Amino acid sequence: xxxxxxxxxxxILNIQKYQRGKAEQEQNPLSTLNDKDYGEHFKxxxxxxxxxxxxxxxxxxDKENMQKQGLHPDKGILVSGPVGCEKTSLMHLVSCFFxxxxxxxxxxxxxxxxxxxxxxxxxxxxYSSGSYQFRRSGYQPKTYxxxxxxxxxxxxxxxxxxxxxxxxxxxxxxxxIHKKMMTHLTTNLSASELEGLYGNRLRSRMREMxxxxxxxxxxGDKRQ
Numbered sequence: 001x002x003x004x005x006x007x008x009x010x011x012i013l014n015i016q017k018y019q020r021g022k023a024e025q026e027q028n029p030l031s032t033l034n035d036k037d038y039g040e041h042f043k044x045x046x047x048x049x050x051x052x053x054x055x056x057x058x059x060x061x062d063k064e065n066m067q068k069q070g071l072h073p074d075k076g077i078l079v080s081g082p083v084g085c086e087k088t089s090l091m092h093l094v095s096c097f098f099x100x101x102x103x104x105x106x107x108x109x110x111x112x113x114x115x116x117x118x119x120x121x122x123x124x125x126x127y128s129s130g131s132y133q134f135r136r137s138g139y140q141p142k143t144y145x146x147x148x149x150x151x152x153x154x155x156x157x158x159x160x161x162x163x164x165x166x167x168x169x170x171x172x173x174x175x176x177i178h179k180k181m182m183t184h185l186t187t188n189l190s191a192s193e194l195e196g197l198y199g200n201r202l203r204s205r206m207r208e209m210x211x212x213x214x215x216x217x218x219x220g221d222k223r224q
Contacts, residue, residue: 048086054213055079055090059097071211076143077184078206080191081215087186088147095145101135104143104184113152113164123164128171131181141181150189150197166198173205183209 044052057065058077066073079087088106095103116123131142146165154163175181187194191212195203 048090048215051213051215052090052094055094056097058211059094061099074180075211076182076209077145077213078210079184079186079213079215081188082217083188085215087215091145091147091184091186101140102143102182104145104182106145106147109146109149109165110152112146112168116162116164121162124162124167124171127168128175131172131175141175141179143182143184145184145186147186148188149185150187150194163198166202169198169202169209170205173202173209176209185210 054069054071055077057069058071058073061073063073077091079091081087091106095106098104112123112127127144131144132139133142134140146168149165149169152165154161169183172181172183176183189197191203194206
């Protein structure tokens with residue numbers, strides 16, 4: 001009997017220890033990052049500090065400084081810049097500073113369009129109307145960051161061509177208007193190039209959905 005009671009007590013203590021560790025990780029998510037995640041060569045360069053500052057005041061919800069930076073708290077982030085300026089790495093890092101309920105999943109736009117070939121129109125539903133999760137306050141929209149939009153190409157499913165990312169963004173716009181569904185993007189393309197790819201209708205909606213954070217077009221490739 002004593003052995004049974006001891007086993008139960010140890011089990012409860014282990015659960016409590018796990019819950020404390022999980023809570024500490026949520027409060028300090030940077031504790032899970034190390035050099036292996038980005039490589040020893042990864043550095044935050046001084047010339048990018050203005051961009052990083054914008055992303056951080058947005059992440060922590062500093063409304064006063066967001067206003068000074070021309071950022072709107074109810075819009076997502078569109079990070080634009082040339083190849084190799086570390087847009088994706090910065091979005092991964094900045095995501096750690098968001099409140100838990102506002103953290104996002106980063107998905108490759110290219111891989112997402114490839115999944116359309118296998119799964120068809122279920123993919124469009126999954127990242128638009130089906131993009132909700134249950135929380136204490138009820139069903140809340142999921143936030144995604146679609147990485148490197150614009151490099152994907154239209155896909156075919158049983159002979160039907162579909163601009164997958166264009167359709168997903170149009171659908172998420174409707175949920176943004178009615179349910180405040182947030183979306184973030186990274187891209188190598190300029191506004192005019194995005195319009196050429198997705199059309200003027202989506203570009204107009206993107207102005208309403210996103211805060212634009214742009215690297216200088218002359219930013220060099222930081223990859224080694």
